Amino acid sequence: MxxxxxxxxxxxxxxxxxxxxxxxxxxxxxxxxxxxxxxxxxxxxxxxxxxxxxxxxxxxxxxxxxxxxxxxxxxxxxxxxxxxxxxxxxxxxxxxxxxxxxxxxxxxxxxxxxxxxxxxxxxxxxxxxxxxxxxxxxxxxxxxxxxxxxxxxxxxSRGVTDVRFGAGVRRVAVTGFDPFQLFGTSVRRSNPSGAAALRLDGRVVDTPRGPVVFEAAVLPVLWGSFDRGVVERFYGSASSAHAFVTISQGRPGQFDVERWAGRWRGGFGDNNDVSAVGPVPDAAGWPQPAHEFIETTLPHDRLVNAGTGPFPVLYNRVFCEWPVGTTPGTGTPSCRTDEPTPGAAAAQGSGGDYLSNESMYRANRLRLGLGATGVAGGHLHTPVLRQPVDPAALTDAEFELERRDIADQVLALVSLV
Structure with missing residues (x-):
C-alpha cells in the first residue's frame, strides 16, 4: 500500500x-x-x-x-x-x-x-x-x-550551512549526493559521491601545487529541495573557493568529467517519487544568468591523464539539444559531441538530465552570476557502486572495497583541480 x-x-x-x-x-x-x-x-x-x-x-x-x-x-x-x-x-x-x-x-x-x-x-x-x-x-x-x-x-545535517573556509590555501567546494533508487532490496543502496563528501569535508591535503582545503556537503535527491535553492545556498556560502566541483554516481566502471551542463529536467523520479520536466527553474535570491549550456572549466586533461586510481577517467563531450525552431520537450533531441547550436534549447548535459546534471548547472550558473570567472567549475561522475551480492545482506567485503576505491580516487581527482 x-x-x-x-x-x-x-x-x-x-x-x-x-x-x-x-x-x-x-x-x-x-x-x-x-x-x-x-x-x-x-x-x-x-x-x-x-x-x-x-x-x-x-x-x-x-x-x-x-x-x-x-x-x-x-x-x-x-x-x-x-x-x-x-x-x-x-x-x-x-x-x-x-x-x-x-x-x-x-x-x-x-x-x-x-x-x-x-x-x-x-x-x-x-x-x-x-x-x-x-x-x-x-x-x-x-x-x-x-x-x-x-x-x-x-x-x-548535510553540511550546507557549515562552510568554514579559512584563508591562505587553495580552497575547493564539493558536493556529493544521498543514496537514490531505493526500492525493494535497493533500500540498502549507498552513494560513493556522498561517501567521498564526508571523507573530504574540512580536510587539508598536500599536493604538488600546495595544500588544498575542502568544504563539502551532501545534496538531496529531491527536485523540490533544488527548487528551494539548496545548491545555491552551499556554493554561495563557499563563494571564496578556487573551484566548485559537483559529484554524483554515473556509469559502471569509469569516472567521467562532464563537459556540459544543460538547462533541462528530464522527469526521472526523485526520492519522493516525484517527477519534474522542463527548464531548470531559478532559485530565489541568487544571481542566475540565463544559459542553456554551461561548459566545465575544470582541468579535464589533467584529471584524465593523472593516473589517479583503479578506474579510468574519461572526458565526456556528449550533449543533446532541442533543434532551433522546435518546442522543447517535444520530438527527438539532437545529440552530438561538438558545440551547442546558438539559439537551441538544452535537452541534456553531458551528465544527462537528472539532478546530477542540475547540480553542475546550478553551481556554475551561480558561479557565473557572481562573476567568478576565474573559479574552476564542473562535474565529476563516479563509477556505479554495486550492491552486496547477498540480497539479504547490508554489506560485504567487495561492496566496501569498491566504495573505498571510488571515494579515495575522488580525493585524488579533486586534489588536482
Whole structure:
C-alpha cells in the first residue's frame, strides 16, 4: 500500500513535491510524537526490510554506525522544547551536530562498521525529519513553520550551512549526493559521491601545487529541495573557493568529467517519487544568468591523464539539444559531441538530465552570476557502486572495497583541480 501511495504522489505537480502521505505506525514512539501524522515517501522507507523477519534497514544502518543515540537524544530534546525560538535553535544545532559527527566518523580509523559508509547519515537524518513532522508541539505550529524546522535541520545535517573556509590555501567546494533508487532490496543502496563528501569535508591535503582545503556537503535527491535553492545556498556560502566541483554516481566502471551542463529536467523520479520536466527553474535570491549550456572549466586533461586510481577517467563531450525552431520537450533531441547550436534549447548535459546534471548547472550558473570567472567549475561522475551480492545482506567485503576505491580516487581527482 505504501508503494501505491508513492506512485500516486509521482503524478502531482512539482509545487506539491513535499506532499505528505499517512504514516505507518511505529513501535514505542516518543511521547511527544504522533505516529499517525503524515510523513514523506522517503521517510516511509524507514520501515523497509530486506526479509520479513529482518530489521528495518534504515534504523539498523544508523544503529550500526552509532547514530541511534544521536537520533534518540534529538528526539528527547525535541519533546522538552516549549518555544518556537528553542525549536529553531534545536533544528539548526541538531543538524550541525549530526553532520559533524558523520564527518568525524568518516575520517576516523578502522571501526566495527565501515567508516566509508554514507548510508547511516542518510537514514539518521530521515529519522529526525520524521520526528519533526510527527512532533506534537506544545504551541500552535502551522504547516509552513513545521516545514521550516524540517528544512533547517535537513540543510544543517548535510553540511550546507557549515562552510568554514579559512584563508591562505587553495580552497575547493564539493558536493556529493544521498543514496537514490531505493526500492525493494535497493533500500540498502549507498552513494560513493556522498561517501567521498564526508571523507573530504574540512580536510587539508598536500599536493604538488600546495595544500588544498575542502568544504563539502551532501545534496538531496529531491527536485523540490533544488527548487528551494539548496545548491545555491552551499556554493554561495563557499563563494571564496578556487573551484566548485559537483559529484554524483554515473556509469559502471569509469569516472567521467562532464563537459556540459544543460538547462533541462528530464522527469526521472526523485526520492519522493516525484517527477519534474522542463527548464531548470531559478532559485530565489541568487544571481542566475540565463544559459542553456554551461561548459566545465575544470582541468579535464589533467584529471584524465593523472593516473589517479583503479578506474579510468574519461572526458565526456556528449550533449543533446532541442533543434532551433522546435518546442522543447517535444520530438527527438539532437545529440552530438561538438558545440551547442546558438539559439537551441538544452535537452541534456553531458551528465544527462537528472539532478546530477542540475547540480553542475546550478553551481556554475551561480558561479557565473557572481562573476567568478576565474573559479574552476564542473562535474565529476563516479563509477556505479554495486550492491552486496547477498540480497539479504547490508554489506560485504567487495561492496566496501569498491566504495573505498571510488571515494579515495575522488580525493585524488579533486586534489588536482
Amino acid at each position: 505504501k508503494r501505491l501511495r508513492a506512485v500516486i504522489l509521482s503524478t502531482v505537480p512539482l509545487a506539491l513535491a513535499l506532499t505528505l502521505v499517512p504514516a505507518v505506525a511505529h513501535a514505542r514512539p516518543a511521547p511527544c510524537l504522533d505516529p499517525n501524522a503524515p510523513t514523506t515517501v522517503e521517510e516511509q522507507r524507514l520501515d523497509d526490510r530486506l526479509t520479513p523477519a529482518g530489521p528495518e534497514v534504515g534504523p539498523e544502518l544508523a544503529r550500526l554506525a552509532g547514530f541511534d543515540d544521536d537520533v534518540a537524544g534529538f528526539t528527547a530534546r525535541l519533546c522538552a522544547t516549549t518555544t518556537r525560538t528553542a525549536a529553531r535553535q534545536l533544528a539548526s544545532a541538531g543538524g550541525t551536530d549530526l553532520w559533524r559527527a558523520a564527518v568525524r566518523r568518516a575520517q576516523s580509523g578502522p571501526q566495527s562498521w565501515d567508516a566509508y559508509d554514507d548510508r547511516p547519515l542518510y537514514w539518521a537524518r530521515l529519522q529526525v525529519t520524521r520526528a519533526l513532522r510527527q512532533w506534537q508541539a506544545p504551541f500552535s505550529l502551522p504547516a509552513a513553520e513545521r516545514a521550516e524546522l524540517v528544512e533547517r535541520f535537513d540543510r544543517a
